[in-house]
Amino acid sequence: MVHIVLVRHGESSANADGILAGRMPGVSLTRAGIEQIRGLADIFPFRTVAELRCSTLQRCRETAEVLLAGIRAERVRESPEFAEVDYGTWSGRRLAELKELPEWQAVAGRPSTVQFPEGEALSAAAARAVAGVEAFVAELRTAAPAETVPVGVVVAHGDIIKAVLAAALGMPLDDFQRIAVAPGSLSVVKYPGTAHPTVTAMSVTATVRPGEAGTLGGGR
Template sequence: MVHIVLVRHGESHANAAGILAGRLPDIALTSGGAEQIRRLIEVLPWQRVTEVRHSTVQRCEETTEVLLEGIEAGAVRPAPEFVEVDYGEWSGRRLEDLKALPEWREVAQRPSAMVFPGGETLAAAAERAVGGVRSFVCDLRAQADPDAPPESAPVGIVVAHGDIIKAVLAAALGMPLDDFQRIAVAPGSYSVITYPREGHPTVTAMSVTARGRTGQPGMLGGGA
């Protein structure tokens, strides 16, 4: 058995401004976003984890730094497979303006077919994220003692972005990507998936925040 904890970065300045940040540089956490993560540490199911892997985007690097103020990790490494979706020409634009575009209907209703102009497809982003978690689970299993009790199962943390986490959760739930907008993931939240050695994964927590904040439905990233 392996536990994967999916942590969405805390509120960024782009979240606060209603802007789709994508992979733009110099998008930092707000002071409130950093505080979200400090409070999240208090409600995490594990304070000692086997490994942390994080997106290489600044807001996730900063989230990881704050997390490590309060938890112990056997290893920490950047993981490009969990980087934000490349939204291309949409990056840096206001979400309210994007929602007025005809392409927004595709994002909302048929995301598996969405190709962001000058960017990547949501399907490609989902594939790399799900593959990244699968690889992480395999690496953690290789470190596990098969005779150890369940409470000592390896725990890995993935620090990533809303759409990336939603895609991983959808795959664990057996949902097609076209249904992944049914999931909302709040900034500064954690979700947990348990992967047994045999059988299907189980989602045991979703979008848990220290202050009960929820994600906003129908939004890129699962809610600002």
């Protein structure tokens, strides 16, 4: 048995401005985002975890730093497989503007078919995220002492977390927009040794803030 806690970064400057950040540099947490993660640390379901892995992007590194002021991780490392989707030329544009594009209908209804211009396919991003979690689970299971239940934390982005949750729920990628994860939230998936995964918590925040459905990145 392994528990994986999926943490979406706190509100970022791009979230606050309604911009699709993607992999743009210099996107940091807002003051509200820092407070979201401090609150999340207070309600975190595990006080000590075996390992924390986070996206290589600044807003996730900052989230991990704030979270680790309230919980303890025996190991910490950055993991590029949990980096944000590369939205290509959509990066830096306003979500309100992107929603007016004809291509948005595919993002909302057929995400498995979406290839972002000069960027990444959503299916490829989902596949690397799911494979990254599966490898993390296998490593935790192998390294754990007998009779212990290891816990891993992944600090990542909305679409990355939604893809992992969809896979755990047995949902096709084309249904992953039915899931929303709020900034500064945690979701928990239990991975038993032989049975299917079980999602035991989804988009839990310290302030009961919901995610936004049907948009990229899990909304604001």
